[in-house]
Amino acid sequence: MLSPDKQALLTALRCILPADAVLCETEDLRPYECDGLSAYRELPMVVCLPHTIEQVQAILRVCYKMQVPVVARGAGTGLSGGALPLKNGVLLSLAKFMRILEIDAANRIARVQPGVRNLAISQAAAPYGLYYAPDPSSQIACTIGGNVTENSGGVHCLKYGLTVHNVLGLKVLTIDGELLEIGGSTLDSPGYDLLALMTGSEGLLGVIVEVTVKLLSKPERAQVVLAAFDDVVKAAAAVGDIISAGIIPGGLEMMDNPAIRAAEAFVHAGYPVDAAAILLCELDGANEEVSEQILRVRELLQAAGATQVRTARDDAERLKFWAGRKAAFPAVGRLSPDYYCMDGTIPRKRLPEVLKRIAELSAEYQLPVANVFHAGDGNLHPLILYDANKPGELERTEEFGGKILELCIAVGGTITGEHGVGVEKIGQMCVQFAPQELAQFHAVKHAFDPQGLLNPGKAVPTLHRCAEFGAMHVHKGVLSFPELERF
């Protein structure tokens, strides 16, 4: 039996969309119940699958009028529950917005619809010798709309920046259906930097319906060096040495021993499985420059105490070295029924003490951890291994994860480098920001969405939520009512 409100909503939506683009049967809703953070699930009231901007506009106007919350979704690969549906809300899928509208090779930009996959942009730009730089590990599946919403990173951020550094223009619909054109094909735009504000706003400010990105010329050559260390402290110091020498590598990644062993067993990348840590350092640019830098980096790594330094002999070996790193998450996934991926950023020099403390917490919670680290920019991904079928283990994992995030704040870092806050880290937002700062975030949202209908309950906690979180925090380590919804 449908409630009158739901019936009225469905009727209105069916006037906008064809019948097969409005889903409300449980089995049709099921694929949308979670994103990449599958520990959190909820069925939406209804799923809409529009394919034109006008349809999205009409859907938003209906929702605005009827006060129905809206959660936008791309490929659903996000790792913080940002696209978790609301049971009383509309799940707005932008999956049908799959067209690359324009590759403007002369201006080195691509204009695309939000549902275009990250990698598809680089593939479309390749015939012009161009590519789109940010490359989150999910790049074969994740969409550019989601990348903008989350300000996604990847392994090349230190040199080429995050999504925010690579987006030039957006078309955005506000909750009342107003179309905003922000930026375009110029390097800057008049007024406030709304492009920066929209990027990483986790679907709270508007719905992105078109994206213009910057394309870069493909480096003439890329070469990778693999170095093994018998101590993570030495590996961390080597990273500082490379940067102090004035070299900004295209990619600079670190893995600890559990991550090395998992990746090696999975893809046979040729990693030394007895190393305490490995560094992968990719240098790219003009041919001669790369040759020079390779020599310099090899010297630095050896001086830093590397037990082994190998330069990929050819492109095939270079890709093999990277394959291990890029497959680190699924590789770790093979070791355990479930894993929980954390995403803090820390000042790089604090890495040894952070890893030490994570190891202590791992022993305390009796949950193994593998660490992969975007070493160049300080973005740490501890992967906690657990089994969701064992009673209490998910809760213990979440609590352990929360401790890691608070540790990141304590050493001067942040609770999220590239995965977003979503529902996952909303409690830790109360630790990272003061109440007045959180109130200012709400004020920004209010300027865009005064009724709070776009992705409510994500990214920015209410002060009430923080008061509860704080209180629970002081009294005991575990949440009092794990069965209750956590917003």
Next chain:
Amino acid sequence: MSANADVGFVLQEKVLDAIAQHIPVQIVGRNTKAFYGRTPLGEHLSVAGHCGVVSYEPTELVITARAGSSLAEIEALLAERGQMLPFEPPYFGIHAEDTLGGTIACGFSGPRRPYASSARDVVLGVKILTGKGEILRFGGQVMKNVAGFDVSRLMVGALGTLGILLEISLKVLPKAEPEKTQVFSCDAQEAIRRMNVWAGQSLPLSAVMFVDGQLYVRLSGSHVGLVEARKKLGGETMAGSDSLWASARDHKHGFFRDDMPLWRISAPPAAPPIDLPGSWLIEWGGAQRWLKTPMAGDALREVVAAAKGHATLFRGGDRQGEVFHPLSPALMALHQRLKAEFDPHGILNRGRMYANW
């Protein structure tokens, strides 16, 4: 010894007083950018005394400094450790007395901008004093940080209308390697074509400029890299080019020594020469174009908008009129709502960006 003082709470008191008395304030550092933007209302509020480097970690590639800090002193400190501000900020003060805060509030970047970063790109975090009199921190001191809305970058180019910048954390980079400048003679159309062809290749470009029939290309790289790149590009190698780039950056080049209104046109880099009368200097690989013309703003902006660009009356002309490119009604309304959320009493640099707020 550089000046070092935290007067954040003194400034906070002054803002609270201004709120209580309904008196708008004009935020002033060393007053080197008073020419920029509309003429604001209110009494001067000096932030120059709020100065000093709070922290600098060369291996972390991050510096944090108070807004009133001297930009030149910051760059000198970075240079001691072989580092630089990647956006090559301009110095508009006669004695290069520009502050960090003013530079970031205006969002000014120099010749390296299209090939390295802009001012907004390198801002990692800020401490601000809002128009509510609250001291708030956003962002941080790490490269990757997506916790909360990006209020830090929202402040860049906001001309202090949303908050007074107190502290800024910036990403720094290793200092550019040796630089060489190649010169070519050609017309504007050919210059724009070449700039964009080169930008699509793997070349160590760090600045490109066209003025007076000459195309200047600066390359930054290792010795062998520069030899290779110069072979590919051709042209004549220019001696003593550092002063050329500094003069273009700081508007001390002969082109800028003129009383004619100066327009800054931001255009798609490969857009052909824009058909407007006046003299031109083209930078940033075609993305930033300077035009000296007495032409009226409305007519000029119509032509620029047709080329998918926007135009700012950068220097001179009517500072009571529309200095910045007009916004669409929807964007203007959103700007006003944002302004109201940060500065509900409308006391910060009122009228500096757009009339009435």
